[in-house]
Amino acid sequence: MLRIGYIRLRDEGSAEDAASLKAMGCHVVRAEEPPGPEADDSGVLFSILDFIGSGDQLVVGRLDHLAHSSRSVLDVMDRLEARGASLYVVDPELCSEGDGGRTLRAVLEAVSTLEPAADARRRRTAAAPQQIRALQRAGVGPVEIARRLGVSRMTVWRKLRALEA
Incomplete structure (x- = not known):
């Protein structure tokens, strides 16, 4: 089983997260600068999802490292499942396998129904x-x-x- 760590660099504590992912046994740790607060199309994450194989595991420090919406996290989980891989979140400790994975999916699906639609206009912070x-x-x-x-x-x-x- 290959364990691949993923970090978004703008997140606080990302240097510590990289070290902790390595210490947890991640064979590879990939990091990237996220494209923006509302964009979830990250090149490094998508390349990991294209590469990851059956039995492998994607490891992240926090669930919000994957995406900015629960719908996008569900999309990542779907892509992992399609490839026979799993997701492991360090804090709080969550895994997409087994009963815990079914519970995680149910919670994310419930939360995604409460989020505004992805194409809804969102008010941005004013540019200086x-x-x-x-x-x-x-x-x-x-x-x-x-x-x-x-x-x-x-x-x-x-x-x-x-x-x-």
């Missing part, structure tokens, strides 16, 4: 005018600034206008 100005000075256009900061183009235009006044 300094961030917008810095990107503009670096030669980035307003549309790209909006995309990078996760705000509307109108927000970028308003903040640029306010900075010029």
Whole structure:
């Protein structure tokens, strides 16, 4: 059985998590910078899910290392099951195998019904005018600034206008 550890680098304690995953017997530990607070399409995690084989185990420090929604965690669990692999979470100690796995799945499915739909518009935190100005000075256009900061183009235009006044 191959144990593969996975860490998102922006999470607090990620350096300690890497060491603890190695100490727990993970043969490989992969880390990545997550793409954003609402994006769950992480390249390293998906490459692990494509690689992992039957009888192998994906190990994470916390359940929120996998994704930002319970629906996305369920998707990861589905992909692992399809490959004959399992999920092990260190804190709290959870495993997707056996009775505990069925309970974990039931809880995640219940929670996912309470979460807003993935395509629902979510209000983002306001981008700081300094961030917008810095990107503009670096030669980035307003549309790209909006995309990078996760705000509307109108927000970028308003903040640029306010900075010029």
